[in-house]
Amino acid sequence: MLFTESLKKNHQFRFVYNRGRSIANRYLVMYVVKNSLDINRIGYSVSKKVGNSVVRSRVTRLLRESYRLNEHMLESGFDIVVVARAAMKDASYADAEHSLKHLLKKHRLLKEQKDVYA
RNA sequence: CAAGUCAAUCGGACAGUCGCACACGCAAGUGUGAGGAAAGUCCGUGCUCCGCAGAGCAGGAUGCCGGAUAACGUCCGGUGGAGGCGACUCUAAGGAUAGUGCAACAGAAAUAAACCGCCCGUUUUACGGGUAAGGGUGGAAAGGCAGUGUAAAAGACUACCGGUUUCCCGGCGACGGGAGAUGCUCUGUAAACCCCAUCCGGAGCAAGGCGGGAAGGCAAUACGGGGCUGCUCGCUCCGCCUCAAAGCGCCGCUUGAGAUUGUCGGUGACGAUAAUACCAGAUAGAUGACUGUCUAAACAGAACACGGCUUACGGAUUGGCUUGCAUU
RNA sequence: GGAGUAGUACUCAAGUGGCUGAAGAGGCUCCCCUGCUAAGGGAGUAGGUCGUGAAAGCGGCGCGAGAGUUCAAAUCUCUCCUACUCCG
Numbered sequence: 001m002l003f004t005e006s007l008k009k010n011h012q013f014r015f016v017y018n019r020g021r022s023i024a025n026r027y028l029v030m031y032v033v034k035n036s037l038d039i040n041r042i043g044y045s046v047s048k049k050v051g052n053s054v055v056r057s058r059v060t061r062l063l064r065e066s067y068r069l070n071e072h073m074l075e076s077g078f079d080i081v082v083v084a085r086a087a088m089k090d091a092s093y094a095d096a097e098h099s100l101k102h103l104l105k106k107h108r109l110l111k112e113q114k115d116v117y118a
Numbered sequence: 119c120a121a122g123u124c125a126a127u128c129g130g131a132c133a134g135u136c137g138c139a140c141a142c143g144c145a146a147g148u149g150u151g152a153g154g155a156a157a158g159u160c161c162g163u164g165c166u167c168c169g170c171a172g173a174g175c176a177g178g179a180u181g182c183c184g185g186a187u188a189a190c191g192u193c194c195g196g197u198g199g200a201g202g203c204g205a206c207u208c209u210a211a212g213g214a215u216a217g218u219g220c221a222a223c224a225g226a227a228a229u230a231a232a233c234c235g236c237c238c239g240u241u242u243u244a245c246g247g248g249u250a251a252g253g254g255u256g257g258a259a260a261g262g263c264a265g266u267g268u269a270a271a272a273g274a275c276u277a278c279c280g281g282u283u284u285c286c287c288g289g290c291g292a293c294g295g296g297a298g299a300u301g302c303u304c305u306g307u308a309a310a311c312c313c314c315a316u317c318c319g320g321a322g323c324a325a326g327g328c329g330g331g332a333a334g335g336c337a338a339u340a341c342g343g344g345g346c347u348g349c350u351c352g353c354u355c356c357g358c359c360u361c362a363a364a365g366c367g368c369c370g371c372u373u374g375a376g377a378u379u380g381u382c383g384g385u386g387a388c389g390a391u392a393a394u395a396c397c398a399g400a401u402a403g404a405u406g407a408c409u410g411u412c413u414a415a416a417c418a419g420a421a422c423a424c425g426g427c428u429u430a431c432g433g434a435u436u437g438g439c440u441u442g443c444a445u446u
Numbered sequence: 447g448g449a450g451u452a453g454u455a456c457u458c459a460a461g462u463g464g465c466u467g468a469a470g471a472g473g474c475u476c477c478c479c480u481g482c483u484a485a486g487g488g489a490g491u492a493g494g495u496c497g498u499g500a501a502a503g504c505g506g507c508g509c510g511a512g513a514g515u516u517c518a519a520a521u522c523u524c525u526c527c528u529a530c531u532c533c534g
Contacts, residue, residue: 008402011363043402053157054418061138061406068137069407093407 007043029083030103062096
């Protein structure tokens with residue numbers, strides 16, 4: 001991770017839920033709020049509705065991998081919470097990455113969006 | 119070859135690129151990295167705290183015999199019973215003359231017998247007596263069946279089967295076998311209370327321990343509040359509130375009733391011994407993504423550890439045995 | 447991770463071995479009240495599913511699921527499933 005830490009505590013998550021803007025698509029819900037740091041902090045939330053522990057663990061890894069491979073084109077200084085919806089349990093990596101990038105773009109977190117889509 | 123039965127093993131593989139956690143290392147890097155059920159939390163242990171793990175009552179668990187084990191409700195080997203042609207499988211399987219309770223409906227009657235029937239008698243459309251062979255009810259109706267016998271019947275008598283019991287033999291034992299005796303009036307239920315035998319103190323790693331700041335307010339040595347504890351006894355702990363949030367860091371945490379390979383003992387569960395290596399340890403929680411090839415792939419993810427049980431699971435392989443058919 | 451509680455008609459629920467397919471309430475239908483409705487009062491029926499039948503009715507299965515004990519199970523025992531609560 002270049003400039004990203006993870007959200008750890010319950011009060012941090014609740015701060016993002018209360019203050020952040022949310023945008024959703026079929027697979028994910030993304031909450032974003034500005035922090036006063038020069039790094040990003042991201043947390044993943046996968047509830048029991050998505051599936052058993054194997055499925056939840058796989059969903060978390062897919063999201064983490066998608067973020068890792070796309071981190072170089074992101075702005076910094078935000079707290080992000082990504083909530084997986086029930087449809088994620090059948091998703092592939094391509095679905096996860098496409099869905100995550102879609103929401104990042106709608107939140108205008110992509111850096112210099114013109115050279116991203118080359 | 120077909121059908122069946124029992125047991126064991128595997129639990130995607132290989133290559134490349136990019137990543138994650140831990141250990142070692144100045145660094146580059148190297149090494150290791152989820153399961154047969156990691157699951158359910160149903161049992162049993164270790165470990166930690168409750169003073170020592172205490173006394174009594176209550177409560178709970180187990181329940182054919184012998185063994186294995188740290189222990190078990192588990193496992194192994196047997197016994198009895200049930201099922202199957204068989205290999206084999208299943209079995210909460212102590213006590214119902216220690217006591218108490220319950221047994222609806224039906225039925226004449228449910229632990230106690232005469233409703234119908236049969237036979238005899240009389241004062242003959244009825245009454246009295248005898249009778250459990252027959253009918254019917256019921257889950258269960260007075261050992262079964264055949265004969266003798268009788269007014270009609272009845273273990274009243276006899277043979278066979280079943281039961282109970284005494285002795286002998288075999289076995290550590292459950293129990294088995296044999297010989298004899300006894301005509302046998304004894305319902306079911308203990309996963310109803312209970313009796314007998316054996317065992318169980320409670321809580322759980324969010325156990326528990328260590329470290330760390332300054333300030334303010336209130337109370338005062340006995341009341342009170344807790345803990346072991348469901349009750350009694352007994353023992354034992356404690357100033358409270360605010361900043362302060364079930365907050366932070368570290369330990370517990372992984373070398374173990376362990377693993378692999380071999381030898382020996384044992385029918386077996388298992389035990390003994392030698393050698394070898396160290397083989398997950400996170401703390402919002404690490405094993406993933408992409409590409410290619412291959413018959414395409416299930417159930418499912420460690421959180422203190424271990425022994426079992428139960429439940430879920432696509433498919434593949436191996437071996438033993440049984441029955442049937444064919445061939446030699 | 448650990449400890450516990452519950453599951454019965456559409457909903458809330460009583461029933462803890464036998465005449466209980468299951469009390470009761472909401473709900474549903476009809477009547478009264480009102481100009482009409484709501485509220486209120488009174489009466490009543492069926493209760494799920496399968497089979498049969500024109501219907502009434504009759505029979506089987508059904509108290510989260512599956513086994514077991516018992517003559518008999520919503521009730522007792524065991525194993526699973528689902529939902530919920532608690533932990534310093």
